[in-house]
Amino acid sequence: MAVLSPLELEVARLIISTLNLEGITPEDIDPEAPLFGDGLGLDSIDALELALAISNSYGFQLRSDDTENARIFASLRALSQHIEQRRSR
Amino acid sequence: MSRQWIQLPERGTSTALGLIAWIGIRLGRRAGRLLLYPITLYFLLTAATARRASRAFLRQVLGREPGYRHIFRHLHCFAATILDRVYLLTGQTERFDIRIHGGQIVFDQIASGRGCILLGSHLGSFEVLRVLGVTLHRFPLKVLMNIDHNQAITRFINALNPEIAATIIPIRGPETLLKARESLEEGCLIGTLGDRVVANDRITHCRFLGRQTSFPAGPMLLAALLRCPVILAVALYRGGNRYEIYFERLADRVVLDRCQRQADIQYWTQQYVDRLEYYVRNDPYNWFNFYDYWQEDRA
Numbered sequence: 001m002a003v004l005s006p007l008e009l010e011v012a013r014l015i016i017s018t019l020n021l022e023g024i025t026p027e028d029i030d031p032e033a034p035l036f037g038d039g040l041g042l043d044s045i046d047a048l049e050l051a052l053a054i055s056n057s058y059g060f061q062l063r064s065d066d067t068e069n070a071r072i073f074a075s076l077r078a079l080s081q082h083i084e085q086r087r088s089r
Numbered sequence: 090m091s092r093q094w095i096q097l098p099e100r101g102t103s104t105a106l107g108l109i110a111w112i113g114i115r116l117g118r119r120a121g122r123l124l125l126y127p128i129t130l131y132f133l134l135t136a137a138t139a140r141r142a143s144r145a146f147l148r149q150v151l152g153r154e155p156g157y158r159h160i161f162r163h164l165h166c167f168a169a170t171i172l173d174r175v176y177l178l179t180g181q182t183e184r185f186d187i188r189i190h191g192g193q194i195v196f197d198q199i200a201s202g203r204g205c206i207l208l209g210s211h212l213g214s215f216e217v218l219r220v221l222g223v224t225l226h227r228f229p230l231k232v233l234m235n236i237d238h239n240q241a242i243t244r245f246i247n248a249l250n251p252e253i254a255a256t257i258i259p260i261r262g263p264e265t266l267l268k269a270r271e272s273l274e275e276g277c278l279i280g281t282l283g284d285r286v287v288a289n290d291r292i293t294h295c296r297f298l299g300r301q302t303s304f305p306a307g308p309m310l311l312a313a314l315l316r317c318p319v320i321l322a323v324a325l326y327r328g329g330n331r332y333e334i335y336f337e338r339l340a341d342r343v344v345l346d347r348c349q350r351q352a353d354i355q356y357w358t359q360q361y362v363d364r365l366e367y368y369v370r371n372d373p374y375n376w377f378n379f380y381d382y383w384q385e386d387r388a
Contacts, residue, residue: 036263043289044264044265045291045310045311047267048269049314052314063267063271065271069264
């Protein structure tokens with residue numbers, strides 16, 4: 001099982017609690033697997049909920065026109081890295 | 090619910106669209122309307138899926154076995170709105186007698202500077218609403234559209250009216266609803282249709298014309314997450330060159346209790362379905378979902 005960094009663990013917990021993912025623990029989430037479509041199987045409503053939660057927790061907004069979106073949403077690891085760069089709290 | 094509409098009506102619609110649009114542009118509305126009769130007859134005879142769907146729907150709403158003339162009238166009503174789309178998309182709104190009921194609801198909403206969900210359906214012609222709003226009244230409207238499943242329609246709109254095409258938010262990927270949120274924050278009306286389930290949509294079950302079937306949960310979820318009002322929009326074709334548009338305020342705020350989220354979504358979606366049913370009973374021939382709507386019943 002892949003090892004999560006402290007921030008990845010925190011973001012994984014945020015994903016699970018925000019999206020009410022029952023029966024999933026942070027350790028179940030492969031940090032390199034896609035969050036949307038295959039992998040964790042999240043949809044665009046999840047993406048919106050997650051974006052709202054991220055803006056509450058980390059003080060910045062994910063934007064639809066970010067050219068990096070494909071990379072940002074690619075995996076827990078990529079999303080966590082993006083949060084690390086952009087967070088204001 | 091039925092996922093076959095993605096293939097069937099799209100194929101049928103693209104044939105119909107192509108043919109009717111060509112006639113509409115080349116021959117004009119008067120000739121086009123005359124030709125709608127043989128075209129409708131042709132579809133009545135050859136489009137078995139649409140015919141079956143029409144019969145099942147009309148049986149449900151009329152409470153008796155519909156005859157061929159009812160099905161003909163149903164298909165003809167659809168074809169007439171497809172023809173009119175050509176003129177609407179090319180900005181010829183003055184050709185039509187369009188009456189608006191409850192328009193103040195939308196104007197007040199726009200004036201407030203706060204966005205809302207404008208919840209439509211495949212009952213009647215969303216095009217009338219869209220064109221009238223965007224080109225005539227400069228509504229700040231953005232429409233969530235599944236363009237990957239509607240390529241024929243999208244090409245058609247692009248070709249005829251780039252201004253309308255620019256108002257489409259394609260439903261594609263995780264950033265789809267981020268775009269909807271940003272538009273809403275700019276005070277836009279977010280148009281979406283709430284009566285057709287697409288593969289992978291989240292669904293909820295509602296009672297429609299006396300039978301349970303599935304509806305997309307997305308519109309009410311979106312309204313809840315974005316904390317915005319929901320306005321119902323229905324645009325019925327009334328024959329000739331007449332259309333009637335109705336706006337109703339469905340919800341000021343959609344609040345979902347985390348402990349009973351599913352039940353709350355069902356409640357709010359049923360509010361929409363109830364109003365839809367009211368308008369369907371008012372004018373059943375405007376129902377443009379030509380697939381087995383209650384399919385899941387038999388599962």
